[in-house]
Amino acid sequence: MSTNTEDESFHPLGAEWESELTSMLDDTEYDTELGLAMAEDAQRLVAGELTEAEFQEKYHEQVLEEFGEDERPTAGAIEDLEDEGGFVDALTSLADGDQSRRDVMKKMGVGGAALGVGALADGRDRDANAASSSGGTTSGKQWGMTIDLEVCDGCLSCMKACGEENNLDEGVNWMYVMAYEDDTVGAPENPDEASVKDWPYLVRPCQHCTDAPCEKVCPTTARHTRSRDGIVLTDYDVCIGCRYCQVACPYGVNYFQWDEPDVSQDAIAEQHSEMTGDHIHDYRDRPVDSRSPRGVMSKCTFCPSRQDGYAGEEKVGTTACMDACPPGAIQFGNVNDEGSDPSVYAEYPAFGRAVENFFDTSSGVRASNGIPPLEEVESQLGTSGESTLDDAFDLFHLDYVQSTYFAANGYERIATIRAITIVADNIEISDNLNRTRSMAAAVEEARGYNDALVAAGIDFESTEVRRTLNLGEETFDDAYGTLRAIFGEDASKFNLLEEVGTSPNVTYIGNEPGPHAEQIPPEETPEDKAVTSYAAYTYERADGSEASIVDNRMDVIEEETVRGL
Incomplete structure (x- = not known):
């Protein structure tokens, strides 16, 4: 037409x-x-x-x-x-x-x-x-x-x-x-x-x-x-x-x-x-x-x-x-709030994709993306501070299943968890923890994994660990760049008949x-x-x-x- x-x-x-x-x-x-x-x-x-x-x-x-x-x-x-x-x-x-x-x-x-x-x-x-x-x-x-x-x-x-x-x-x-x-x-x-x-x-x-x-x-x-x-x-x-x-x-x-x-x-x-x-x-x-x-x-x-x-x-x-969309393509919320899910997703698409594809608060961790339950991470890696990045890699690399956007191996999954926490610490995210599916709840879940990895002994301040995970100096730009590399570059934004x-x-x-x-x-x-x-x-x-x-x-x-x- x-x-x-x-x-x-x-x-x-x-x-x-x-x-x-x-x-x-x-x-x-x-x-x-x-x-x-x-x-x-x-x-x-x-x-x-x-x-x-x-x-x-x-x-x-x-x-x-x-x-x-x-x-x-x-x-x-x-x-x-x-x-x-x-x-x-x-x-x-x-x-x-x-x-x-x-x-x-x-x-x-x-x-x-x-x-x-x-x-x-x-x-x-x-x-x-x-x-x-x-x-x-x-x-x-x-x-x-x-x-x-x-x-x-x-x-x-x-x-x-x-x-x-x-x-x-x-x-x-x-x-x-x-x-x-x-x-x-x-x-x-x-x-x-x-x-x-x-x-x-x-x-x-x-x-x-x-x-x-x-x-x-x-x-x-x-x-x-x-x-x-x-x-x-x-x-x-x-x-x-x-x-x-x-x-x-x-x-x-x-x-x-x-x-x-x-x-x-x-x-x-x-x-x-x-x-x-x-x-x-x-x-x-x-x-x-x-x-x-x-x-x-x-x-x-x-x-x-x-x-x-x-x-x-x-x-x-x-x-x-929104609730029914499997990959989380639809984000709904108060668009006048800069920290709302649709606003954050529009500003940082790679972050939004990472959150949606790795953390599902309605049913726990998405097994289809290969991330083990938090309890398993804490049990397998322990809290003594003696586990290595290779130990974590072996655990996160299991049950690999491809999805629309996905981290291809254990290192990328760990890098995604760390990058989500860094990005979230530098942007405003509204408190939507009452919702069954929200960025705020997903970020809390990511932080739980991050804390478990640190307690297990993963030293994210180590130059070797940062290099392996492609996290640079762990600045906001470095972390967001990591997410773009895994989940796709930021695409253009538009409105219909703007x-x-x-x-x-x-x-x-x-x-x-x-x-x-x-x-x-x-x-x-x-x-x-x-x-x-x-x-x-x-x-x-x-x-x-x-x-x-x-x-x-x-x-x-x-x-x-x-x-x-």
Whole structure:
């Protein structure tokens, strides 16, 4: 798919995507031209080409005529979308009862998965100094992510976990993992003989933009940003399914609930009452989590049930996709905190990779990386100070198993432990010890190994030991250089469509798709490789039923319709 810089489409994802959005709006009862015009100007607004006052005044009368109300956040009358105790009282109903969820099955459209990947990275030349109007936070807490594409192996665990956590219907994917190819990278020449890492990947959740255009076009404030943590949510009770948010979103991450959900909200509430307290409503008692009811919009939510403590304190600051990612490619946390996991990982990728690949606090040391349990190290090497580096090498070199990023021998494993402790002593790492998987907990584990090695007799101040472990003078730069040599050089950082001006809160590490990048269809990759036919990846829902990852919800609906005949 070509980008709008070549086809003159207003939408960053190009003319083909704009055409699909137009057809989708044509199939609803709402004004297509109004939706397209507002979407274009909402993107101009976040780019700094239009003021809030101009945007509000331009569409106020049209929005009132079409929807019977105009509660967009650009209105001067709405100074704050929430009042800590609940929602604005004026939003208890629409202008008349007939306007509430009218004939929702007429609100049809497309799934939005197979986008031109290059368009997501090819931002327009715009003023990056646009001021935030109503969403997100520049101080205080802002939940966000760092995703390391160099580590991602396309296993789809994040998609599966998201579907399970939120009881999503087959084909409703709030996160996509896409293999792609462009002018510089692509599918391997011999796919059947390739490893999962031979494909370049892009992981695409909602970006939870600080200045979200989807929010600015919503006539009912169903789409809104929580002021206390900056996540962009949809109030299912207020959403009327007009789909204007889907048109305005530059990233293509909004989804319409076509039919009655496979799992009812009552069933979800019952399933989660004992585990999480409430998996539908957030702390304001607004229905914003789990999958949406029929006829409304949904998207990735950054798991507000977890952030609000309903799943327990150990789940605050986590998401289902992050917990499920085997190599730790997804880091979630407060991106306004320089010491948070996503912030530290983005600044020091080699350190983040080392921590994730060597220490797993949810299940102890990862045996797959060949590190013996701490108790075994203390038992085998003792605490008398008489063990040598060679003794430690023999112990750490056992059970060697290759992983995505790994230390190849006992010396590199010992060097990694020492380097982690040195780097950690020189950077800020927030105390996330309450989480089951965090850098802070992993660093504590590394220090435990370091102390055990010192007690055993390993003299890290020895020139010979430092030379053998490639630790130089054990300065920060030397230690971080050791980690880069083992876990890969620091790759570039980028944000999707950074120049559009939305200020996304997802940062990527690794290869940025070029302007002509295209998704490699799952069916064109071998069935035993990573991102394969999504439908071949099945999992069990909380109610015991089986589901599979499907690219598009309409494929499921159409198949069920045919079978029903």
